[in-house]
Amino acid sequence: MIAWLQMGWGDLGVFGEPSKETPNLDRMAAEGMLFPNFYSANPLCSPSRAALLTGRLPIRNGFYSTNGHARNAYTPQQIVGGIPKEEILIPEMLKKAGYVSKIIGKWHLGHRPQFLPLQHGFDEWFGAPNCHFGPYSSKEETPNIPVYNNSEMVGRYYEDFMINRKTGESNLTQLYLEEALGYIRRQAASHQRFFMYWAIDSTHAPVYASEKFIGKSQRGRYGDAVMEIDHSVGLILKELQTQGISENTFVFFTSDNGAALMSGPLQAGSNGPFLCGKETTFEGGMREPAIAWWPGHIKAGQVSYQLGSVMDLFTTSLSLAGLQPPTDRELDGLDLTHVLLENRIIERPIFYYRGNEMMAVRMGLYKAHYWTWSNSWEEFKKGIDFCPGQSIPVVTSHTQEEHTQQPIIFHLGRDLGEKYPISVSSAEYQAVLKQISPAVEKHRKELVPGMPQLNMCDLAVMNWAPAGCEKLGKCLKGPETNPWKCEWPH
Amino acid sequence: MIAWLQMGWGDLGVFGEPSKETPNLDRMAAEGMLFPNFYSANPLCSPSRAALLTGRLPIRNGFYSTNGHARNAYTPQQIVGGIPKEEILIPEMLKKAGYVSKIIGKWHLGHRPQFLPLQHGFDEWFGAPNCHFGPYSSKEETPNIPVYNNSEMVGRYYEDFMINRKTGESNLTQLYLEEALGYIRRQAASHQRFFMYWAIDSTHAPVYASEKFIGKSQRGRYGDAVMEIDHSVGLILKELQTQGISENTFVFFTSDNGAALMSGPLQAGSNGPFLCGKETTFEGGMREPAIAWWPGHIKAGQVSYQLGSVMDLFTTSLSLAGLQPPTDRELDGLDLTHVLLENRIIERPIFYYRGNEMMAVRMGLYKAHYWTWSNSWEEFKKGIDFCPGQSIPVVTSHTQEEHTQQPIIFHLGRDLGEKYPISVSSAEYQAVLKQISPAVEKHRKELVPGMPQLNMCDLAVMNWAPAGCEKLGKCLKGPETNPWKCEWPH
Ligand SMILES: [Ca+2]
Ligand SMILES: [Ca+2]
Numbered sequence: 001m002i003a004w005l006q007m008g009w010g011d012l013g014v015f016g017e018p019s020k021e022t023p024n025l026d027r028m029a030a031e032g033m034l035f036p037n038f039y040s041a042n043p044l045c046s047p048s049r050a051a052l053l054t055g056r057l058p059i060r061n062g063f064y065s066t067n068g069h070a071r072n073a074y075t076p077q078q079i080v081g082g083i084p085k086e087e088i089l090i091p092e093m094l095k096k097a098g099y100v101s102k103i104i105g106k107w108h109l110g111h112r113p114q115f116l117p118l119q120h121g122f123d124e125w126f127g128a129p130n131c132h133f134g135p136y137s138s139k140e141e142t143p144n145i146p147v148y149n150n151s152e153m154v155g156r157y158y159e160d161f162m163i164n165r166k167t168g169e170s171n172l173t174q175l176y177l178e179e180a181l182g183y184i185r186r187q188a189a190s191h192q193r194f195f196m197y198w199a200i201d202s203t204h205a206p207v208y209a210s211e212k213f214i215g216k217s218q219r220g221r222y223g224d225a226v227m228e229i230d231h232s233v234g235l236i237l238k239e240l241q242t243q244g245i246s247e248n249t250f251v252f253f254t255s256d257n258g259a260a261l262m263s264g265p266l267q268a269g270s271n272g273p274f275l276c277g278k279e280t281t282f283e284g285g286m287r288e289p290a291i292a293w294w295p296g297h298i299k300a301g302q303v304s305y306q307l308g309s310v311m312d313l314f315t316t317s318l319s320l321a322g323l324q325p326p327t328d329r330e331l332d333g334l335d336l337t338h339v340l341l342e343n344r345i346i347e348r349p350i351f352y353y354r355g356n357e358m359m360a361v362r363m364g365l366y367k368a369h370y371w372t373w374s375n376s377w378e379e380f381k382k383g384i385d386f387c388p389g390q391s392i393p394v395v396t397s398h399t400q401e402e403h404t405q406q407p408i409i410f411h412l413g414r415d416l417g418e419k420y421p422i423s424v425s426s427a428e429y430q431a432v433l434k435q436i437s438p439a440v441e442k443h444r445k446e447l448v449p450g451m452p453q454l455n456m457c458d459l460a461v462m463n464w465a466p467a468g469c470e471k472l473g474k475c476l477k478g479p480e481t482n483p484w485k486c487e488w489p490h
Numbered sequence: 491m492i493a494w495l496q497m498g499w500g501d502l503g504v505f506g507e508p509s510k511e512t513p514n515l516d517r518m519a520a521e522g523m524l525f526p527n528f529y530s531a532n533p534l535c536s537p538s539r540a541a542l543l544t545g546r547l548p549i550r551n552g553f554y555s556t557n558g559h560a561r562n563a564y565t566p567q568q569i570v571g572g573i574p575k576e577e578i579l580i581p582e583m584l585k586k587a588g589y590v591s592k593i594i595g596k597w598h599l600g601h602r603p604q605f606l607p608l609q610h611g612f613d614e615w616f617g618a619p620n621c622h623f624g625p626y627s628s629k630e631e632t633p634n635i636p637v638y639n640n641s642e643m644v645g646r647y648y649e650d651f652m653i654n655r656k657t658g659e660s661n662l663t664q665l666y667l668e669e670a671l672g673y674i675r676r677q678a679a680s681h682q683r684f685f686m687y688w689a690i691d692s693t694h695a696p697v698y699a700s701e702k703f704i705g706k707s708q709r710g711r712y713g714d715a716v717m718e719i720d721h722s723v724g725l726i727l728k729e730l731q732t733q734g735i736s737e738n739t740f741v742f743f744t745s746d747n748g749a750a751l752m753s754g755p756l757q758a759g760s761n762g763p764f765l766c767g768k769e770t771t772f773e774g775g776m777r778e779p780a781i782a783w784w785p786g787h788i789k790a791g792q793v794s795y796q797l798g799s800v801m802d803l804f805t806t807s808l809s810l811a812g813l814q815p816p817t818d819r820e821l822d823g824l825d826l827t828h829v830l831l832e833n834r835i836i837e838r839p840i841f842y843y844r845g846n847e848m849m850a851v852r853m854g855l856y857k858a859h860y861w862t863w864s865n866s867w868e869e870f871k872k873g874i875d876f877c878p879g880q881s882i883p884v885v886t887s888h889t890q891e892e893h894t895q896q897p898i899i900f901h902l903g904r905d906l907g908e909k910y911p912i913s914v915s916s917a918e919y920q921a922v923l924k925q926i927s928p929a930v931e932k933h934r935k936e937l938v939p940g941m942p943q944l945n946m947c948d949l950a951v952m953n954w955a956p957a958g959c960e961k962l963g964k965c966l967k968g969p970e971t972n973p974w975k976c977e978w979p980h
Contacts, residue, residue: 010506010762010763010906013793014506015506015508016500016504016505016506016507016762016763017506018505018526018527018762018763018906019526019795019903020524020526020793034510036508036509036510037508217903218795218855218903218904219903219904220901220903220904222904223903223904264910265901265904265905265909265910266904270763270906271763272500272506272508272762272763273500273506273508273760273761273762273763275879303503303510305509305708365708388909388910389765389880389881389882389907389909390879390880390881391879391880391881392879411710411755413509413707413708413709413710413713414708414709414710414712414713414755414756415755416500416508416760417879419755419878419879420754420755420878
């Protein structure tokens, strides 16, 4: 079971959030294994989610764009592409071992019919294909995002599934919680193996929380959403125990990208001591809170220093289910079974990608930046800031800075904030580079990029008439097809 | 018992340090009460230490300077002043309840004979009167800092008490640990009530650790020192349990100021998500890690949201010893007994002083800055940076910025980094100001500043010939007296 959302590394009490308002997640960590060095595969949602479910970097599974250099791309309503059929997702594999699978919440791997979860191995789905942006009016010529139950829509955000943009109130997390508890109960009752992917989105702007959590945290609206998620995680773990299946259920909690600092203090969380946030390849953008929980198997109260990746959840899930990973393709995820059960360490590099560019790589405690960029001057002058209050010369630059001949290297143990480049003339720098360079060269040489899926946009592909819209009288008429190359400003 | 040193809020695992290398302090927190909102009384050592021991703001007890506006002052070797006789220190009070007292480590309240610990209520002392700067040579015309055993020196740093400036190796923390364990054993054996003030300094530049800790942490030299302190705290708590006195001993762990970010990554720790560090009145300079431990009295696993201050340890210590606080003077410390035992909250403002100026005040989750300053352009251009990598317009300025007519207000719950000033035209701003202003006016009106002790310097007062130097052949001859007004650049 994977719980998965947008949250910063520093948003959990156990990772130093001062209000300590995540008692259930903190207890989950105390009863399981904490990963302080766990990474997303990309600093934003769609590519990171595609990577989790395929065990492969977005550059391989197609969740990137070549419309510009090092540009973040995702799946807004006008995106033409989505997850390719050829990719193998966790639920497709687990089916072979007799598992059923459900996704609850945001999909984000493409919203056209061929890309939806039930076409890619999931047996059930309750949630939406895109972000809960809106409300859109007919004047804006944009449909509100549909909410699906399995293969048919059951309504739309802001129409049938309300989010009060003024107060931030919405009961969606409660709906997603009930879906999760119900699914667990049903599978337990029928002794059915299951994979549940709980991909809630209340901490993503527009941030929302249920009535009983609104105003309850010390952290404003974002904190209210975090409290509700924490509360929900507590109830889910308790349900596993009540059903007597906690010792048979591997649970992993993590996030798809760092806190979105550009959303300001009401709609964004904390990346703790790390640099910048979502959209960047600094630690604040890609290091994620991560907790593994499996009573009776994972010893309580452990910390793993393993460099982990969301892609490891693919390979590890297969391993726990007794399956071999596919051999006809490159996989980036590792099998963490021995890390989880014996607290071993597997040496491996972490590659930090932004769009089509490998920006940085981490090995051990060292991180080498080959490219650095926050965002463009043009966007920055509009007030979009991925690193508010932070400024490291050359590093958090608004022009893309190339360092491929002489990477900027940081020691992440003694320099959490990526502030102190190691002198290129030092013996330490030379020794690190000597270790990192071969891994980078090998990666670059062997990499066969997948066909980019996030290049084309078209208003005609928006959620005008999703399956099931007729029954609800919710079909809309979109414009004629008129594709263009999507612009990705970040 | 108070353990007290220089460490940043973010340096403990329980406060989110990613390497999680403080298992003993984290366990201390799990067995006791954690304070995420605990403050020093000043963003640097001497004044903060004077405040802890007197329960009074430095502006009252004289540990400040009027040589410049809002300048940090402390007690280097050339300082003429020290703790006034008229101040009442914790050990002076506790004596009335039959306690004996020992200070182990750095004193820092003045090094001239009349200012030393045994003149101010302590019965024993092992440690040094000043920071462990050096080594000084006779060419520099500066004596190395003496180490005292009670009222006589037993050697000097870099001569008899070695710190290898190149490797960072020194066994001083081990000496201070042995002193602590021995003292505890002796008091336990004689059923003697005691106050132990364990004021170690290995995390203060020049940072040092013992041979067996050198190179052991993920965080470089500073991390090695933190690991050794953590290890020592573990052994001290264990000794209390071994001696059967843990349920009769109140233990408090905290710090005198935030991590000294200007000392760079090898010699400085982490202030977690907070702004700037030592020397500043931003959260990174004054919010401190703090843990209370008292098995059988303080319930395990608690978090207190109390706004606490190091000055509260004065009043609380008296209360726990059954003593009334002195009534002939203003005290700034609160009695936290009910906070500790019943997790109650006492509303109170926190005043952030820098030298002779009240720079900011916190009430509840709001902080209002009346003055902001990082350091002068002159110092900044020399490379001294109290906020490396951080830059908030007007806030982290290099000129002193006055906001007394319209304070800059932050919400510290949703804005840990003091990045998003609340709009002065908002209802929230007006409501907060209406609540804070009367407290500030009252404080300013009633404040009677003490005689400033840190105005005058004189090379003649340096540690040339401390008591006991004759026996050791370590007396040096200083220059004639030639006092000047000390320059305090920060
Ligand atoms: Ca497939
Ligand atoms: Ca006195």
